[in-house]
Amino acid sequence: MTAAADVRDDSGMHVPHWPAPFASRPVDATVTVPGSKSLTNRYLVLAALADGPSRLRAPLHSRDSALMIEALRQLGATITEVPGDGAFGPDLEVVPLDPDAASSLTRIDCGLAGTVMRFVPPLAALRNGESVFDGDPHARKRPMGTIIEALSALGVAVSAEEGGTPSSLPFVVEGTGEVRGGHLVIDASASSQFVSALLLVGARFTEGLHLEHVGKPVPSLDHINMTVAVLRGAGVAVDDSVPNHWVVSPGPIRAFDQRIEQDLSNAGPFLAAALASRGTVRIPGWPDETQQVGDLWRSILAAMGAEVTLHGGVLTVTGGPHIKGGEFADTSELAPTVAALCALATGPSRLTGIAHLRGHETDRLAALVTEINRLGGDAEETSDGLVIRPAKLHAGVVHSYADHRMATAGAILGLAVEGVQVEDIGTTAKTMPDFPRLWTGMLAQNGPAETASEGSSGGAEH
Numbered sequence: 001m002t003a004a005a006d007v008r009d010d011s012g013m014h015v016p017h018w019p020a021p022f023a024s025r026p027v028d029a030t031v032t033v034p035g036s037k038s039l040t041n042r043y044l045v046l047a048a049l050a051d052g053p054s055r056l057r058a059p060l061h062s063r064d065s066a067l068m069i070e071a072l073r074q075l076g077a078t079i080t081e082v083p084g085d086g087a088f089g090p091d092l093e094v095v096p097l098d099p100d101a102a103s104s105l106t107r108i109d110c111g112l113a114g115t116v117m118r119f120v121p122p123l124a125a126l127r128n129g130e131s132v133f134d135g136d137p138h139a140r141k142r143p144m145g146t147i148i149e150a151l152s153a154l155g156v157a158v159s160a161e162e163g164g165t166p167s168s169l170p171f172v173v174e175g176t177g178e179v180r181g182g183h184l185v186i187d188a189s190a191s192s193q194f195v196s197a198l199l200l201v202g203a204r205f206t207e208g209l210h211l212e213h214v215g216k217p218v219p220s221l222d223h224i225n226m227t228v229a230v231l232r233g234a235g236v237a238v239d240d241s242v243p244n245h246w247v248v249s250p251g252p253i254r255a256f257d258q259r260i261e262q263d264l265s266n267a268g269p270f271l272a273a274a275l276a277s278r279g280t281v282r283i284p285g286w287p288d289e290t291q292q293v294g295d296l297w298r299s300i301l302a303a304m305g306a307e308v309t310l311h312g313g314v315l316t317v318t319g320g321p322h323i324k325g326g327e328f329a330d331t332s333e334l335a336p337t338v339a340a341l342c343a344l345a346t347g348p349s350r351l352t353g354i355a356h357l358r359g360h361e362t363d364r365l366a367a368l369v370t371e372i373n374r375l376g377g378d379a380e381e382t383s384d385g386l387v388i389r390p391a392k393l394h395a396g397v398v399h400s401y402a403d404h405r406m407a408t409a410g411a412i413l414g415l416a417v418e419g420v421q422v423e424d425i426g427t428t429a430k431t432m433p434d435f436p437r438l439w440t441g442m443l444a445q446n447g448p449a450e451t452a453s454e455g456s457s458g459g460a461e462h
């Protein structure tokens with residue numbers, strides 16, 4: 001596959017590759033990461049639909065949350081930054097959408113954010129007027145057909161700007177201010193976000209929503225459970241007792257004052273640093289109970305040979321003498337981090353249940369195979385995942401494909417392999433603009449970070 005190796009900034013200047021710090025000794029650090037993308041963008045949507053003003057405490061501030069905020073403003077919500085106690089930026093106050101406040105023709109930039117391109121079109125159906133949705137070049141390749149067909153089945157017209165029926169971005173949603181709802185059958189096998197998107201607005205449909213999935217299994221079920229939990233917290237009745245059916249009763253969405261948990265998926269690369277360097281990483285503020293898929297780190301990293309404890313809200317991970325390979329099923333958005341660790345493991349690994357990663361920020365299965373093998377690794381695609389066998393890795397450039405999790409996977413590899421450089425580390429801004437600072441800060445806690453430019457860079461591309 002082709003990699004976008006030439007990154008330029010806004011003024012057209014070439015951006016050099018990021019020399020990934022090499023851990024010449026075990027990491028010993030305590031790290032806190034910014035708020036969860038998935039929770040922030042769900043609460044923003046619910047706040048925009050709620051029955052009064054809401055507050056998000058310690059939310060994520062990143063490209064994906066900024067795109068969501070701007071999209072909701074376009075649709076008539078008022079979102080204001082207010083001082084809070086979060087370490088990564090202000091709180092957010094949200095006054096729900098006033099459909100009359102939005103202009104009759106609205107343009108929504110989805111960037112590369114799955115949560116924006118899937119969650120916002122159903123909201124646009126609830127106002128009077130046309131909303132044009134588009135995004136980054138790769139966003140036009142991400143699966144969108146299910147949402148477009150779902151809206152059409154609900155009686156909402158969705159068209160291509162130049163006419164005809166679209167199956168992907170860009171498209172126009174012609175909102176009429178009201179959606180009847182009722183029983184709706186979809187195929188959500190390409191993304192759980194199709195289910196979440198419809199559930200989030202379902203209570204605002206006149207008859208509520210009975211959503212039924214048919215087809216291959218829905219991936220990333222944890223994210224759907226998160227949606228259901230967030231809805232219930234806002235007073236919405238959701239019945240998910242029958243597999244592949246979700247029934248959302250019509251009614252108000254209660255305004256809320258909600259603290260956002262830190263992003264446990266984004267905690268992954270930092271925890272992985274403990275394994276990659278045979279060191280220790282502590283994350284305070286780990287929730288006792290959570291719907292975040294990132295809570296799986298506790299079992300995944302233990303299976304890879306790390307010692308994992310959760311005491312007093314502090315998750316502590318200490319790497320073993322080597323990283324064990326293994327079988328890892330349904331790792332969803334954790335997969336790129338898992339794959340990076342598997343590439344450093346002493347035994348073979350198999351990742352399954354992640355065929356749909358081909359429709360993520362990039363085709364992640366192809367990207368992971370290309371980039372691991374570029375460094376001398378031995379990775380192979382299967383129909384629904386990856387096989388990664390032990391191999392000695394060498395220096396080189398890891399390409400990011402505008403994918404934040406490919407960039408952080410490169411950083412993990414660079415901890416264990418001298419001379420790794422990451423192309424477009426800035427792409428981590430999708431969910432963690434502070435990543436380079438937090439990463440070097442983690443390494444600085446037991447001494448100054450060393451970089452590839454200081455160490456050997458034999459074999460690296462330029």
Ligand SMILES: O=C(O)C1=C[C@@H](OP(=O)(O)O)[C@@H](O)[C@H](O)C1
Binds near residue numbers: 223
């Ligand atoms: O709803 C969400 O917040 C998400 C759902 C998942 O999408 P898929 O079901 O497409 O994997 C996940 O991978 C994505 O990062 C975030």
Ligand SMILES: C=C(OP(=O)(O)O)C(=O)O
Binds near residue numbers: 112113115405
């Ligand atoms: C798949 C991801 O993002 P998105 O919300 O854009 O789908 C991800 O963050 O790993």
